[in-house]
Amino acid sequence: MSNSSNKKTSRTKINRLPKRGYYDQETLYSILDSALICHVGYILDGEPRVIPTAFARIENEFFIHGSRVAGNIKALASGIMACITVTRLDGLVLARSGFNHSMNYRSVIIYGNGTKVQENEKLNILNAFIDHLIPGRSSDGLKPISKQDLLDTTVIRYPLNEMSAKVRVGHPNDDEEDYDLPVWSGIIPIIREFGEPITDPKMRHTTPMPNYVKYYNK
Amino acid sequence: MSNSSNKKTSRTKINRLPKRGYYDQETLYSILDSALICHVGYILDGEPRVIPTAFARIENEFFIHGSRVAGNIKALASGIMACITVTRLDGLVLARSGFNHSMNYRSVIIYGNGTKVQENEKLNILNAFIDHLIPGRSSDGLKPISKQDLLDTTVIRYPLNEMSAKVRVGHPNDDEEDYDLPVWSGIIPIIREFGEPITDPKMRHTTPMPNYVKYYNK
Numbered sequence: 216m217s218n219s220s221n222k223k224t225s226r227t228k229i230n231r232l233p234k235r236g237y238y239d240q241e242t243l244y245s246i247l248d249s250a251l252i253c254h255v256g257y258i259l260d261g262e263p264r265v266i267p268t269a270f271a272r273i274e275n276e277f278f279i280h281g282s283r284v285a286g287n288i289k290a291l292a293s294g295i296m297a298c299i300t301v302t303r304l305d306g307l308v309l310a311r312s313g314f315n316h317s318m319n320y321r322s323v324i325i326y327g328n329g330t331k332v333q334e335n336e337k338l339n340i341l342n343a344f345i346d347h348l349i350p351g352r353s354s355d356g357l358k359p360i361s362k363q364d365l366l367d368t369t370v371i372r373y374p375l376n377e378m379s380a381k382v383r384v385g386h387p388n389d390d391e392e393d394y395d396l397p398v399w400s401g402i403i404p405i406i407r408e409f410g411e412p413i414t415d416p417k418m419r420h421t422t423p424m425p426n427y428v429k430y431y432n433k
Numbered sequence: 434m435s436n437s438s439n440k441k442t443s444r445t446k447i448n449r450l451p452k453r454g455y456y457d458q459e460t461l462y463s464i465l466d467s468a469l470i471c472h473v474g475y476i477l478d479g480e481p482r483v484i485p486t487a488f489a490r491i492e493n494e495f496f497i498h499g500s501r502v503a504g505n506i507k508a509l510a511s512g513i514m515a516c517i518t519v520t521r522l523d524g525l526v527l528a529r530s531g532f533n534h535s536m537n538y539r540s541v542i543i544y545g546n547g548t549k550v551q552e553n554e555k556l557n558i559l560n561a562f563i564d565h566l567i568p569g570r571s572s573d574g575l576k577p578i579s580k581q582d583l584l585d586t587t588v589i590r591y592p593l594n595e596m597s598a599k600v601r602v603g604h605p606n607d608d609e610e611d612y613d614l615p616v617w618s619g620i621i622p623i624i625r626e627f628g629e630p631i632t633d634p635k636m637r638h639t640t641p642m643p644n645y646v647k648y649y650n651k
Contacts (some may be wrong), residue, residue, distance in 0.1 A: 240513055252536070257481050262516070262544075265473075267540050285449050298482050309577075309646065313576065315514075334509035341531065357528075358529055396638075397574065399573075399646060404631065406627070408626045410622030410623070412619055413619050416604070419613055422616060
């Protein structure tokens with residue numbers, strides 16, 4: 216585990232609307248832990264690339280993974296700089312003025328150079344990916360991740376020491392004189408719901424749906 | 434409007450799991466139209482950047498916008514290459530094997546060099562951003578977007594002619610011999626719900642909540 220704390224840099228400083236910026240670990244980690252995917256930006260052959268992918272956080276470290284032979288994973292594992300964004304959308308903000316329409320959101324940006332995780336560390340980290348999807352899953356009698364699976368997978372580590380969050384909450388901000396306009400205004404909340412789980416029809420046994428699946432709410 | 438159609442290039446070709454790749458306009462536009470934000474990747478001072486932002490599509494063109502003075506918008510408007518990703522997450526895929534856990538998703542990647550939209554085109558496009566958030570909103574008696582708002586806003590256009598989608602649907606794919614394992618497996622759907630709209634407590638009049646707000650479902 217890295218013990219370094221987060222530092223504000225020219226890359227992570229929120230310049231536009233600085234009052235929406237956050238740099239404290241509690242805010243940052245709560246956004247990361249509530250999200251299921253990140254978008255990883257990097258440069259390949261002089262051009263920008265962005266991939267949506269799963270992630271895991273263990274203490275002050277952030278992990279992504281992929282096939283050992285995938286081009287994007289090979290590039291990222293070589294130690295190049297990545298810009299990783301995690302975004303949760305919370306609402307539509309309907310103002311009186313067209314120009315003031317907005318969204319409520321929580322987003323985190325992380326900068327870092329990735330490093331390849333060693334073979335003997337991979338198993339714990341891959342199980343953390345599973346438990347990030349759905350807590351408790353990795354210890355529910357799954358077929359364990361094999362030595363070959365580990366060999367086929369590259370895991371990339373980023374220290375969480377250069378990041379910031381930007382958060383918008385609340386109702387529209389209109390000009391004072393516009394509050395008299397007869398336009399309905401307010402927020403439509405956006406909620407990420409987990410629907411009724413769907414049992415795989417190819418199940419050959421009668422293992423009941425576990426409670427951590429039935430009542431899942433991240 | 435650009436009439437060019439989508440072409441598969443080395444950048445947009447899906448190499449990993451090619452059966453998940455789509456290049457047809459219908460699939461691509463239906464994903465774009467169902468999403469509320471995109472992640473825009475670009476290069477600034479030789480480093481990768483990714484910003485989450487709103488967007489609008491009009492026919493074969495894709496638009497983002499921002500403050501005229503924002504550094505990221507100035508960079509993107511200068512004509513540099515962008516990699517734009519739009520991602521919808523549809524489900525958690527819980528397999529019998531730890532290694533086969535996955536997610537169901539629909540994602541689009543667009544490559545293009547942005548160009549600045551002319552002053553006289555901006556108003557229509559900014560109204561398209563509002564109607565992309567919530568259809569019908571821009572014509573509901575809002576305070577119109579002013580000449581000054583238009584001057585303060587940079588709108589950037591991307592042709593939609595180099596893009597691809599990647600889509601995963603359905604149940605887990607486990608190895609044949611693992612289907613006998615007594616592990617519950619299946620899908621937990623992820624649903625983007627719009628919650629009960631919240632009226633701005635600063636409303637000074639009694640305009641009722643319009644039906645397009647009350648019954649919104651994108």
